[in-house]
Amino acid sequence: MSVTHAPQTADVLARQDPELAEILLGELHRQSSTLQLIAAENFCSPAVLAALGSALANKYAEGYPGARHHGGCEIVDVAERLAVDRAKSLFGAEHANVQSHSGSSAVLAAYAALLRPGDTVLALGLPYGGHLTHGSPANFSGRWFDFVPYGVDAETGLIDHEQVRTLARTHRPKAIVCGSIAYPRHIDYAFFREVADEVGAYLIADAAHPIGLVAGGAAPSPVPYADVVCATTHKVLRGPRGGMILCGGELAERVDRAVFPFTQGGAQMHTIAAKAIAFGEAATPAFAAYAHQVVANARILAAALADEGIVVTTGGTDTHLVTADPAPLGVDGRAARGRLAAAGMVLDCCALPHADTRGLRLGTAAVTTQGMAEKEMERIAALLAGVVRGEVESVRAREEVRDLVGGFPPYPA
Numbered sequence: 001m002s003v004t005h006a007p008q009t010a011d012v013l014a015r016q017d018p019e020l021a022e023i024l025l026g027e028l029h030r031q032s033s034t035l036q037l038i039a040a041e042n043f044c045s046p047a048v049l050a051a052l053g054s055a056l057a058n059k060y061a062e063g064y065p066g067a068r069h070h071g072g073c074e075i076v077d078v079a080e081r082l083a084v085d086r087a088k089s090l091f092g093a094e095h096a097n098v099q100s101h102s103g104s105s106a107v108l109a110a111y112a113a114l115l116r117p118g119d120t121v122l123a124l125g126l127p128y129g130g131h132l133t134h135g136s137p138a139n140f141s142g143r144w145f146d147f148v149p150y151g152v153d154a155e156t157g158l159i160d161h162e163q164v165r166t167l168a169r170t171h172r173p174k175a176i177v178c179g180s181i182a183y184p185r186h187i188d189y190a191f192f193r194e195v196a197d198e199v200g201a202y203l204i205a206d207a208a209h210p211i212g213l214v215a216g217g218a219a220p221s222p223v224p225y226a227d228v229v230c231a232t233t234h235k236v237l238r239g240p241r242g243g244m245i246l247c248g249g250e251l252a253e254r255v256d257r258a259v260f261p262f263t264q265g266g267a268q269m270h271t272i273a274a275k276a277i278a279f280g281e282a283a284t285p286a287f288a289a290y291a292h293q294v295v296a297n298a299r300i301l302a303a304a305l306a307d308e309g310i311v312v313t314t315g316g317t318d319t320h321l322v323t324a325d326p327a328p329l330g331v332d333g334r335a336a337r338g339r340l341a342a343a344g345m346v347l348d349c350c351a352l353p354h355a356d357t358r359g360l361r362l363g364t365a366a367v368t369t370q371g372m373a374e375k376e377m378e379r380i381a382a383l384l385a386g387v388v389r390g391e392v393e394s395v396r397a398r399e400e401v402r403d404l405v406g407g408f409p410p411y412p413a
């Protein structure tokens with residue numbers, strides 16, 4: 001097995017720094033021999049990994065193509081223009097900025113483009129699935145802006161649209177943010193646009209999670225509705241770790257200046273090249289089929305977990321995400337995650353709306369990339385429930401996980 005999947009670097013690394021090479025191989029082995037159910041993760045392609053390990057990592061490139069603060073950018077300029085053109089065409093956006101180092105950096109730049117410190121912003125509250133950048137007091141967002149949280153309906157778990165409208169009318173926010181780390185349903189972007197227009201607010205869609213489904217035509221696009229769309233490139237979209245911003249032409253300059261020089265320095269050209277590769281991959285019919293299979297798998301997983309007695313938030317999913325409360329099986333999400341980790345099933349805890357205990361958050365992006373389908377989702381749900389109930393002890397569960405993932409290597413030799 002190669003250490004990095006970038007052939008030009010793998011052998012060099014193994015020879016020069018065997019200690020570090022061992023660590024990389026160990027992580028590759030962990031990813032291949034356990035079940036990756038973290039909703040924010042995926043297996044990017046060997047081509048994407050190759051770009052990340054390429055000579056573009058050496059290049060300094062402050063500024064934008066054709067207007068850099070460094071010499072020697074004529075080749076990386078082509079890479080960035082390609083990434084921008086592919087992102088615009090993939091998402092039907094007038095403008096794309098592909099320099100954000102992460103999803104959080106993209107959100108920071110979106111706020112910097114549209115807001116001033118002290119402005120009021122409406123966003124999904126953190127206990128209901130809002131991200132740290134949506135007003136956490138531990139984050140710049142909560143420190144610099146006045147966030148008003150909206151929530152979800154206690155019965156259905158669905159976004160409380162009436163509350164959104166009422167809070168918007170009461171607080172007249174400068175911006176409304178829609179997007180979440182754990183909301184398993186489609187977001188009604190047309191509704192948020194209507195409310196934003198009524199109160200004169202900008203609409204910022206933080207589509208970090210669903211953007212890959214959008215690319216594959218398996219989820220509605222925020223692009224026609226939001227003033228600014230922030231996203232990550234490493235979740236369902238299956239690119240390198242990073243962020244991007246999409247917007248209309250009229251905000252292009254403000255967004256670009258908010259990314260560089262306001263919130264970031266030099267662009268990471270190896271990552272931008274890797275983003276271009278991922279956008280190219282995401283434009284193919286094979287990726288559209290993948291995105292639809294991701295959703296089909298999540299739906300089966302949610303139904304099978306419910307059959308095991310686990311409470312699935314909102315009663316199901318429209319996306320790659322399933323959030324669930326294992327309490328009926330006798331443990332809360334934190335204890336369940338511990339048992340599952342010991343069994344080689346890797347997933348996250350999440351907040352449960354209107355509950356004191358934690359739930360579980362699962363995603364099907366990575367296992368679907370591996371080629372798993374409905375049958376495997378049912379097998380995963382049965383094993384997960386057995387482990388959480390304490391019926392299947394961890395050694396036996398690990399064996400079953402190894403047997404399952406053994407048939408679906410993420411990077412076949």
Ligand SMILES: Cc1ncc(COP(=O)(O)O)c(C=O)c1O
Pocket residue numbers: 040101102103104105107131133179180181206207208209232242243
């Ligand atoms: C909705 C949302 N916004 C922002 C982010 C931040 O992305 P990153 O971890 O790349 O900073 C995430 C990450 O999960 C997210 O889900």
